[in-house]
Every structure is written in structure tokens, then in C-alpha cells.
Amino acid sequence: MFKVFIAADIEGTCGYVDWAENQPEDALRREEMTAEVNAAIAGALAGGATDIVVSDMHMLKQNIYHGRLPDQASLISGTKRRWMWMDTVQACDLVFLIGLHARCGSPCAVLPHTMNTLITGLQLNGVDAGEALISAVCAGHFGVPVGMASGDRAFIDEIRSCLPGLETVVVKEAVGSCAALNFHPEICKSKITEAAENATRRGIKGEFKPYCLQEPVVLRLEVTWPGYAEALSLIPGVRRNGGREIYYTGALPEVISVISLFVNWVSKAT
Known part of the structure; x- marks a missing residue:
């Protein structure tokens, strides 16, 4: 058996250039997100995968049309998860990142951000980190x-x-932070299927290595409003630096917990 975990976002899909403002537009973008996930699933299965876990990463994480996924695929949806959007990855063999975007502050990028627009900087062990990292x-x-x-x-x-x-x-190139040169969606999906098949075959051969951080991990988090940093400073071990910046040093699960607490609770309640 070989299980592939697909973390799927929407801002990096073909045609998506701004956060949806109305229901018809939202439905169209969800269609494309689901289609690109299915393209990756098709490639994974062709490459030898036996099971697929899809994790919806975007906003309330209820975007992918579950009934349109093939029988081999299970879907994780909903917010406030322990490992952000990576829960159950420990039961899988390989990860795909579909429809992702650049981290906050990136130039020449479509909708660059890190989880939400309230985070203005995030580093792990001194390295700028977006959702992909x-x-x-x-x-x-x-x-x-x-x-x-x-x-x-x-x-x-x-x-x-x-x-x-x-x-x-x-799948596209930025011509502004909310504008892009989009390649044809059918060509994009075909390329996603091909890349997914190649990646799965290579993964089965053990050609990819896990990305591991040296522990303890040092988290630096910068937010838009001092009140957010003040709330996070109530967590034991969190050190506040100035008005909008906090640091935390600990094992990776603890660091992810601090990030999750901000994204899923603090930023929603203050």
C-alpha cells in the first residue's frame, strides 16, 4: 500500500486572483479547486498509490466537493485542527501541495499571505515560512x-x-497582487496529473527526503495589532518583543500549537 496526502488550497489554483465576493464566483473557484485535486489524485493512482487523503486548507476548509472525488479518496474538512491542515499525515507516505500561494510579503505573487492577512511575518529557526514550508x-x-x-x-x-x-x-504568473496571467485550465490539470504520477513513482522508490527542523524550534511571529501579541504573551513560554512580535522556543508540536491558537482562536476573538 502507498498512501498520498494532498493538502489543497485555493489561491494557487488556475484563475483565482482575488478573494471571492459573491456566491457564483465562489462556486466557480471551488469547481476549479476540486478539479485540480482530482487531477492530482488521477496522477497519484496512475503512479501506484492505493489510497488518498485530501485535506482542505482554505478558510473554513469546506470548499472541495466531496462527492466528486474518486472512491479511493477521503476528505478532511473543517477548522480548528491540531496540526493546522496536516492532521493524519503520519499515516501517509508522500505529500502533494495543490493550489498553494507564496508567503506573506512575497513580491510578484498572487495573493501572497501566510494563513491570514493578520500575520505579517513568520519564521521557523530564522527561515521565512509560508504555508508550504x-x-x-x-x-x-x-x-x-x-x-x-x-x-x-x-x-x-x-x-x-x-x-x-x-x-x-x-498554473499562473502574477501581473499584480490581485491579477495573473492564467494558463489554460485543461493544460494545467494535465500537467498536474503528469507531475503527480511522476512524484508518486519517485516516492515509491524513496527519492524524496523529509524536511526536518532542528529542535528546539524557534518561532518568530509578527502580527498586525499589538492586542494579538498581548493575547499570545499569556501562553507560558511566549516572549513578547515590542508591540507586534512574539517569540517561542520549543518542540515542533508546541510551536504548531502556538500558531494554531492564533490562527484558529485569538485572531477570531479579538
Whole structure:
């Protein structure tokens, strides 16, 4: 058996250039997100995977149309998870990142951000980290490597800088932070399927290595409002630096807990 874990976001899918403002637009973007996930699933199965776990990463994490996934795929949906969007990755053999975007502050990127627009900086052991690196770190904690990624060109450049050698697909190029040159969606899906198949075959051969951080892990988190940093400073071990910045040093599960607490609770309640 070979199980593939697919973490799927929406900002890095073909055609997505701004956060949806109305229901018809939202439905169209969810259609494309689901289609790109299915393209990755098709490639994984063709490459030898037997089981697929799909994790919805976006906003309330209820975007993917579950009934349109093949029988071999299970779906994790909903918010407030222990490992952000990487829960159950420890039961898998390989990770795909589909439809991701560049981290906050990235130039020449479509909708660059890190989890939400209230985070203005996030580092792990001194390295700038977006959602892709957080995904790789969580998977690497359990010995699971990342083998494939798709998104805009800025994101692909970002992920290649820390995970060289993985299979990648560029679906669009930024012409502004809320505008892109989008490649044809059918061509994008075909390339995603091909990359997913190649990644799965390589993963079965053991060609990818987990991305692991040296512990203890040092988290630096910068937020938009001093009240957020004040709330986080109530956590034992959190050190506040100035108005909007906090530091925390600990084992990776503890660091992820601090990030999750901010994203899923503090930022929603203050």
C-alpha cells in the first residue's frame, strides 16, 4: 500500500486572483479547486498509490466537493485542527501541495499571505515560512516527504528554494497582487496529473527526503495589532518583543500549537 496526502488550497489554483465576493464566483473557484485535486489524485493512482487523503486548507476548509472525488479518496474538512491542515499525515507516505500561494510579503505573487492577512511575518529557526514550508515541516516531523506542488510561479520558486527536486506545476504568473496571467485550465490539470504520477513513482522508490527542523524550534511571529501579541504573551513560554512580535522556543508540536491558537482562536476573538 502507498498512501498520498494532498493538502489543497485555493489561491494557487488556475484563475483565482482575488478573494471571492459573491456566491457564483465562489462556486466557480471551488469547481476549479476540486478539479485540480482530482487531477492530482488521477496522477497519484496512475503512479501506484492505493489510497488518498485530501485535506482542505482554505478558510473554513469546506470548499472541495466531496462527492466528486474518486472512491479511493477521503476528505478532511473543517477548522480548528491540531496540526493546522496536516492532521493524519503520519499515516501517509508522500505529500502533494495543490493550489498553494507564496508567503506573506512575497513580491510578484498572487495573493501572497501566510494563513491570514493578520500575520505579517513568520519564521521557523530564522527561515521565512509560508504555508508550504509549514506543511513540509509538519510532514517531516513524522518522516513524510513532500513530492509535488502546484501554484503560481512565485510560490513554485519559493518551495523549490527549500525543497529542490520535487515535481512542480506553474498554473499562473502574477501581473499584480490581485491579477495573473492564467494558463489554460485543461493544460494545467494535465500537467498536474503528469507531475503527480511522476512524484508518486519517485516516492515509491524513496527519492524524496523529509524536511526536518532542528529542535528546539524557534518561532518568530509578527502580527498586525499589538492586542494579538498581548493575547499570545499569556501562553507560558511566549516572549513578547515590542508591540507586534512574539517569540517561542520549543518542540515542533508546541510551536504548531502556538500558531494554531492564533490562527484558529485569538485572531477570531479579538
